[in-house]
Amino acid sequence: MLDVLRALVWLASPLPLSLLLAAAAWLLRNRTPARARKLAVASFTVLWMGSMPLTADLLGAPLENYYAPVAVAAAPKADVIVVLGGALVGAHPPQRPNLALGHSADRIWQAAALYRAGKAPWVVVAAGARDPDDDGQVEADAIVEMLLALGVPKERIRAESSSGTTRENASNTRALVTGLNARSVLLVSSAQHLPRAVKAFEWEWRGTGVNVIAFAADVSADDENFTFSDLVPSEDALRHVTRTLKEYAGLGALAIMTTVTR
Numbered sequence: 001m002l003d004v005l006r007a008l009v010w011l012a013s014p015l016p017l018s019l020l021l022a023a024a025a026w027l028l029r030n031r032t033p034a035r036a037r038k039l040a041v042a043s044f045t046v047l048w049m050g051s052m053p054l055t056a057d058l059l060g061a062p063l064e065n066y067y068a069p070v071a072v073a074a075a076p077k078a079d080v081i082v083v084l085g086g087a088l089v090g091a092h093p094p095q096r097p098n099l100a101l102g103h104s105a106d107r108i109w110q111a112a113a114l115y116r117a118g119k120a121p122w123v124v125v126a127a128g129a130r131d132p133d134d135d136g137q138v139e140a141d142a143i144v145e146m147l148l149a150l151g152v153p154k155e156r157i158r159a160e161s162s163s164g165t166t167r168e169n170a171s172n173t174r175a176l177v178t179g180l181n182a183r184s185v186l187l188v189s190s191a192q193h194l195p196r197a198v199k200a201f202e203w204e205w206r207g208t209g210v211n212v213i214a215f216a217a218d219v220s221a222d223d224e225n226f227t228f229s230d231l232v233p234s235e236d237a238l239r240h241v242t243r244t245l246k247e248y249a250g251l252g253a254l255a256i257m258t259t260v261t262r
Contacts, residue, residue: 008249013050013241013242013246014046014049014050014238014241015050015238015242017050018044018046018047018050019043021039021042021043022040022043025037025040025043047233048233050238050242051233051235051237052230052231052233052237053229053231053232053234053236053237054226054231055237056220056237056244057230059245059248060192060244063191063192063195063244063248064192064216066195067194067195067214067215068216069191069216069219070215070216072110072113072114072117073117075114075117075119075186076119076186077118078119078120078184078185078186078211078213079120079121079180079181079182080121080123080124080177080180080182080184080185081111081115081119081122081123081124081186081188082123082126082177082185082186082187082188082201083108083110083111083123083125083189084107084126084127084166084169084187084188084193084197085125085126085127085128085143086127086128086190087101087106087107087108087139088100088102088105088108088139088143089101089139090136090138090139090142091137091142092137096136099142099145099146103218104190104217105146106190106218107189107217108146108150109217110188110215110217111123111147111217112146112147112150112152113150114186114188114215115151115152115156116150116151116152119186120185120186122156122157122158123152123158124157124159124160124173124176124177124180124185125143125144125147125157125158125159125160125161126159126160126163126170126172126173127159127163127169128140139161140159140160140161144157144159158176158180160172160173160176166193166196166197166200166250167200167203170197170200170201170203170204170205174204174208177208178208182210183209183210183211184210184211184212185201186215187212187213187214188217189217190216190217190218191217191218191219192218192243192244192247193247194214195251196247196251196254198212198214199254199258200254
């Protein structure tokens with residue numbers, strides 16, 4: 001069921017949907033020209049609107065504002081900082097001799113800053129499993145490397161690298177966190193991803209008594225005044241819209257899963 005939902009979300013994303021409409025227009029160009037023209041206009045409109053910064057901000061703002069970003073100094077104290085992966089690309093010599101920062105790397109910086117500010121004595125890394133076709137550095141190891149460079153002592157870091165989804169992040173860190181006798185955690189992830197991440201962790205950690213406190217990183221919504229450039233399509237906006245739709249779909253899937261298995 002979840003695979004079907006993922007496929008539907010992918011098809012409903014601006015670029016795939018636009019291409020499908022364009023393909024339909026091309027196939028119908030001789031049989032029903034009027035309908036083909038409408039489909040072509042729809043294809044153009046979907047791609048244009050799905051690539052506008054204004055669309056990205058309007059879609060992303062409700063997710064990013066769900067947990068208001070706070071300064072590190074204003075963050076509450078907790079027993080553990082949990083930082084999610086999806087932020088770095090591990091080294092893969094000789095093509096990539098060093099780790100590379102991804103678009104969500106801010107969360108690693110924020111996790112280290114929280115530790116240095118004395119907000120928690122432990123940092124737990126929850127990163128994705130290794131791609132079977134990739135023998136490079138596992139992302140969890142890359143994140144640990146970056147945390148060390150940012151001043152977090154090695155003996156204060158724990159990591160898991162066997163998860164492939166946010167729910168698996170939560171499931172696989174449960175034993176690590178409870179093993180540290182934690183009663184509260186600061187969960188660090190992208191502001192847009194936090195609503196889904198918090199719900200997943202609270203569900204997987206139910207019965208542990210651990211309080212999950214959201215800490216937003218990678219804030220991207222623009223609250224500045226509207227300008228004409230907000231209507232100009234961009235690759236970044238298209239990528240942002242696609243990620244946002246995925247988050248909404250993930251929230252829906254999680255709601256269904258928790259309701260069915262309750």
